[in-house]
Amino acid sequence: MKFSLNPSRTLLGALALLASCALALAAQPIPHLAKRGMAVQLVVEGQPYLALAGETANTASSSLDYMEPVWPRLVKMHLNTVLVAVAWDWIEPAEGKYDFTLVDGLLAGARKNNLHLVFLWFGSWKNGISSFVPAWVKADQNRFPRVVIKSGQSIEVLSTFGPANLEADTRAYSAFMRHLREVDGERHTVVMIQMQNEVGVLGDSRDRSPAAEAAFAQPVPQELMDYLQKNTDGLGVDLRKRWEAAGFPAAGKWEEAFGPGPAADEIFMAWHYARYMEHMTKAGKRQYPLPVFTNTWIVQPEDTGPGDYPSGGPEPLVIDVWKAGAPSIDLNAPDIYLQNFPDWTARFHRANNPLFVPESRGDAGGAANAFYAIGQHAAIGYSPFGIDNAGRLVALRPEPGAPPPMEVENLPLPRAYAVLTQLAPLILEHQAAGTIAGAWVNDQRKAQSIALGNYTLNVDLRRNRRNPSQMAALGYGLFLAVGPDEYLVAGNDIQVTFTPTTPGPPIAGLADVWAGKYVDGKWVPGRKLSGDDVLLNYKLGEAAAQNQSGSGLMFGPDGPTIQRVKLYRYR
Numbered sequence: 001m002k003f004s005l006n007p008s009r010t011l012l013g014a015l016a017l018l019a020s021c022a023l024a025l026a027a028q029p030i031p032h033l034a035k036r037g038m039a040v041q042l043v044v045e046g047q048p049y050l051a052l053a054g055e056t057a058n059t060a061s062s063s064l065d066y067m068e069p070v071w072p073r074l075v076k077m078h079l080n081t082v083l084v085a086v087a088w089d090w091i092e093p094a095e096g097k098y099d100f101t102l103v104d105g106l107l108a109g110a111r112k113n114n115l116h117l118v119f120l121w122f123g124s125w126k127n128g129i130s131s132f133v134p135a136w137v138k139a140d141q142n143r144f145p146r147v148v149i150k151s152g153q154s155i156e157v158l159s160t161f162g163p164a165n166l167e168a169d170t171r172a173y174s175a176f177m178r179h180l181r182e183v184d185g186e187r188h189t190v191v192m193i194q195m196q197n198e199v200g201v202l203g204d205s206r207d208r209s210p211a212a213e214a215a216f217a218q219p220v221p222q223e224l225m226d227y228l229q230k231n232t233d234g235l236g237v238d239l240r241k242r243w244e245a246a247g248f249p250a251a252g253k254w255e256e257a258f259g260p261g262p263a264a265d266e267i268f269m270a271w272h273y274a275r276y277m278e279h280m281t282k283a284g285k286r287q288y289p290l291p292v293f294t295n296t297w298i299v300q301p302e303d304t305g306p307g308d309y310p311s312g313g314p315e316p317l318v319i320d321v322w323k324a325g326a327p328s329i330d331l332n333a334p335d336i337y338l339q340n341f342p343d344w345t346a347r348f349h350r351a352n353n354p355l356f357v358p359e360s361r362g363d364a365g366g367a368a369n370a371f372y373a374i375g376q377h378a379a380i381g382y383s384p385f386g387i388d389n390a391g392r393l394v395a396l397r398p399e400p401g402a403p404p405p406m407e408v409e410n411l412p413l414p415r416a417y418a419v420l421t422q423l424a425p426l427i428l429e430h431q432a433a434g435t436i437a438g439a440w441v442n443d444q445r446k447a448q449s450i451a452l453g454n455y456t457l458n459v460d461l462r463r464n465r466r467n468p469s470q471m472a473a474l475g476y477g478l479f480l481a482v483g484p485d486e487y488l489v490a491g492n493d494i495q496v497t498f499t500p501t502t503p504g505p506p507i508a509g510l511a512d513v514w515a516g517k518y519v520d521g522k523w524v525p526g527r528k529l530s531g532d533d534v535l536l537n538y539k540l541g542e543a544a545a546q547n548q549s550g551s552g553l554m555f556g557p558d559g560p561t562i563q564r565v566k567l568y569r570y571r
């Protein structure tokens with residue numbers, strides 16, 4: 001047989017091959033979490049990514065028409081990521097018949113506005129309750145068993161002990177994840193998934209349905225006991241205390257291992273919720289392995305015990321139980337509306353649990369929270385709740401005589417996000433290097449000393465120069481050590497002095513302070529600050545006698561703003 005080459009076809013073939021090689025080279029891995037130096041970060045399109053996010057109200061995303069004007073508003077507010085619900089009920093209204101029109105519409109809306117999405121899977125549970133399951137599940141209590149509480153009453157909460165519940169939710173969730181892979185597996189609009197929302201039993205410390213009672217009478221699964229033994233040193237203090245009080249048993253029933261009472265119930269429920277959600281997460285990741293997190297309803301000050309808050313959710317007490325029972329879940333996140341935000345971030349940020357805050361406040365306090373979580377706890381991102389309503393309700397119901405409502409981009413959180421957007425590449429580098437810190441100060445929590453680089457940063461609320469007992473109500477800052485004697489600081493309503501921690505002259509003074517901004521990743525200096533625009537302590541003699549700096553940085557209430565400072569030292 002004679003074999004001849006057709007030169008034009010050969011050329012076309014070669015070009016096609018080259019093009020497909022280039023495409024393969026250009027294709028980025030799907031969004032994932034990666035350890036970079038000292039931080040675990042979200043990686044999107046091959047680059048570390050800081051999620052400046054917001055979560056829409058629960059049913060906002062059930063209507064594409066409602067969302068239409070919301071997307072561009074979120075862009076104006078400097079969000080790069082939106083957390084939106086996708087409910088089991090919305091995609092499987094009739095059993096086995098999936099409808100992803102809504103999901104596709106949300107993807108289109110986000111893409112049109114260059115936003116990324118995090119889908120919140122409202123399946124078996126949302127705020128503990130099974131309100132977002134399809135009606136055909138709600139109506140068939142025999143097939144889909146519910147939690148039974150002390151009184152013998154069943155409640156509107158699917159039981160973790162119902163295999164049909166798990167099977168049906170897993171089937172729907174897997175179909176959703178398969179669809180996501182098909183429609184977004186290359187585009188990567190969706191960067192993470194939240195599995196359920198605020199799970200746990202309400203109204204009692206545990207499920208008392210017959211299947212739950214039978215499980216409670218069994219020994220603690222060996223897998224959990226083995227995990228506790230292997231990880232004893234790293235366990236959370238509260239769980240460790242309970243196990244220690246019982247004598248660190250290597251086996252036993254729940255109350256033998258963790259003592260009698262509601263805490264054993266909570267640990268028992270945590271294991272079973274974790275196993276249920278592990279099963280679903282694993283099945284979903286087999287379709288499309290995006291990072292997955294949970295969202296915890298944290299204990300409120302007025303709660304008297306588990307059941308007042310959802311019993312079994314990934315609270316600090318039982319987070320280790322979740323790590324043992326649900327290793328496929330990448331992180332357990334808190335939703336924090338309480339005022340003591342810094343305490344809660346510290347409880348959730350652990351060596352095996354990077355911080356993401358999927359729900360919190362979106363006001364001036366929210367701006368402080370975002371700075372603090374990202375600066376002090378290397379958070380992957382921050383996301384206030386009800387972001388679609390920001391500025392909207394004020395505009396709808398103006399108070400008589402009130403000034404016109406602010407443009408949405410001028411609200412405190414968008415201003416904070418605008419600054420974080422400028423700094424994001426630097427923040428991500430410094431999170432990895434461990435050369436970043438954050439401060440969150442109010443009248444309960446002021447005058448913080450932060451060790452960073454070659455200095456201790458003394459951060460306090462901004463005080464009135466003439467009357468220092470008059471101070472701001474809430475201040476916040478984010479600090480990057482950019483050189484041996486140089487810091488980049490972004491903040492609002494704080495003042496900062498510096499104390500050297502390395503050998504040499506003991507007092508730090510301001511060599512050079514610039515206000516400025518980052519444009520396309522480049523520092524653009526503005527005013528050179530001195531005089532009234534920095535902190536000047538005129539009691540120079542007193543300060544010097546105590547080796548304290550007479551001067552420091554000052555951030556006003558109209559920020560956050562960015563300053564770059566070079567220090568010098570003297571005796």
Ligand code: DGJ
Nearest residue numbers: 058127197198335359385
């Ligand atoms: C916490 C829940 O997780 C959200 O879905 C929402 O219900 C808010 N509470 C409402 O404040």
